[in-house]
Amino acid sequence: MKKFSAFLFFIFYFLYFALPSHASYISLQTSLTSQYENDRLTVNVTIVNKGDESAYNVQVEFRVGGRNVLSSKIAELAVGETRELEQTLPFNIARPGTYPLALITHYTDANQYPFSALLMQTFVYRDSGFPPLSGQLSSASFDREGKLDYKIKNSGQGVVKVQTTLIAPAELTIVPVNRELIIEPGTEQGLSFAVKNFSALPGSTYQIFAVAEFEENGLHYTAIAPGLIKIVARRAILGIDQSIYIAILALLLLLFVGAQLLRKK
Numbered sequence: 457m458k459k460f461s462a463f464l465f466f467i468f469y470f471l472y473f474a475l476p477s478h479a480s481y482i483s484l485q486t487s488l489t490s491q492y493e494n495d496r497l498t499v500n501v502t503i504v505n506k507g508d509e510s511a512y513n514v515q516v517e518f519r520v521g522g523r524n525v526l527s528s529k530i531a532e533l534a535v536g537e538t539r540e541l542e543q544t545l546p547f548n549i550a551r552p553g554t555y556p557l558a559l560i561t562h563y564t565d566a567n568q569y570p571f572s573a574l575l576m577q578t579f580v581y582r583d584s585g586f587p588p589l590s591g592q593l594s595s596a597s598f599d600r601e602g603k604l605d606y607k608i609k610n611s612g613q614g615v616v617k618v619q620t621t622l623i624a625p626a627e628l629t630i631v632p633v634n635r636e637l638i639i640e641p642g643t644e645q646g647l648s649f650a651v652k653n654f655s656a657l658p659g660s661t662y663q664i665f666a667v668a669e670f671e672e673n674g675l676h677y678t679a680i681a682p683g684l685i686k687i688v689a690r691r692a693i694l695g696i697d698q699s700i701y702i703a704i705l706a707l708l709l710l711l712f713v714g715a716q717l718l719r720k721k
Contacts (some may be wrong), residue, residue, distance in 0.1 A: 482571065483507035484514070484533070486561050490579045497545045497579065501527075503561065504538045511563040514539070519558035519623070521547045533563070552582035553676030556667045558623050570655065572625040576665040578678050585675040588612025589639070593666045593683035600653050604683055606666045607646045610639040618670045622649045627656035628664070628685065651685060658689030 483506040490499045497520060505511055514530040523545070530539055549555065559575045588611050596602040610616050618637045622630045629652040639645050656662065661684060668679040 480509040481507045482509050482511045482563065482565060484511060484561055484563065484573055486516075486559065486573060486575050488557075488559055488575065488577060490557055490577065492547070492549070492555075492579050492581050495546060495548050497547045497557070499543050499545065499557070499559075500540065501543070501559065502538065502540050503530075503533065505533045505535055508535055509565065510534050512566065512568070514561065514563045516541065516543070517560040517562060518543060518545060519560070520545055520555070521549075523547075549581045549676075551671065551674060551676045553671075554578045554580055554584050554587070554678045555676060556669065556678045556680065558665070558667075560625060562626065569657075570626065572627060574623065574625045574663050574665065576623065576667070576680055576682070578680065581676075583675060585673075585677060587677040587679050588672070589616060589618065589668055589670065589677065589679045591666055591668055591679050591681035593664070593681040595684040595686075596651065597686040597688050598651075598653070599658070599688045602651050602685070604649045604651055604664070604666075604685075605646060606649065606681065607644055608637065608639065608668055608679070608681075609644040610641055612672070613641050614672065615640055616670050616672065618668045620647070621667045621669075622664065623667060624651070624664045624685075625656075625662050627654055627660070628652065628662060629654045653687060656687045658687055660687045661685070662687075 485504045485506050486501065488499055488501045490497055499518060501516055511533040514533050516527040518525045525545055527541055527543055533539060555578060557577050557579055561573045564570050589608055591606060591608040594605040596604055616639045618639060620635045620637060622633060624630050631650040635647055637645050664683045664685055666681045670677050
């Protein structure tokens with residue numbers, strides 16, 4: 457029995473602690489600056505490939521004012537290569553204040569598998585003001601689906617009606633994307649977003665943002681809270697999830713112990 461138990465322990469140890477092999481990766485570092493004037497938002501983007509593999513079909517998506525605008529594609533961004541692009545976005549703003557700008561960089565690897573990376577900023581039209589709201593977004597780790605908690609506090613003197621949007625890369629699905637809150641002065645409210653893994657690979661880490669927008673005293677305000685999502689790898693051997701092997705080994709061990717007890721009787 458001792459030899460059999462030792463054998464089972466060895467197999468369990470191997471299944472659980474076997475490490476995956478190293479693979480090449482793509483890492484795009486993106487930065488942007490923006491300026492709004494004459495009903496146009498001009499955005500300048502710099503993209504650098506910091507990985508050890510070329511990125512293909514690189515395309516930038518701008519999200520602003522309820523619109524999605526795509527740039528032209530870069531066929532290949534080699535390792536260490538830098539590209540710069542400028543995009544002018546017509547955008548009519550009714551009130552002064554701060555507004556959100558989301559930038560999603562889409563690309564593929566050599567096998568045409570799609571990836572994306574998210575970046576958020578705000579830009580100012582005439583007067584930024586001082587927003588009375590502050591938000592905090594949690595982080596999460598999961599393989600298929602998880603939950604993000606968002607807390608927002610109203611430190612102002614008046615009731616605030618807030619439109620909250622959770623913005624994520626294309627590999628993740630958010631349910632629901634938009635929420636509306638009415639927050640009394642000096643109070644805090646919380647809500648949750650369900651997040652599902654649509655096409656993210658194990659080991660990936662994604663930046664995600666909660667954007668709260670509201671208007672007060674003739675100004676438009678934007679409060680952005682960042683969070684992180686890590687996709688946890690599910691260990692599998694020969695295409696079968698590791699947990700199944702562990703369950704089978706546990707069952708075999710129970711059967712063996714039961715057989716030994718019956719023999720003693």
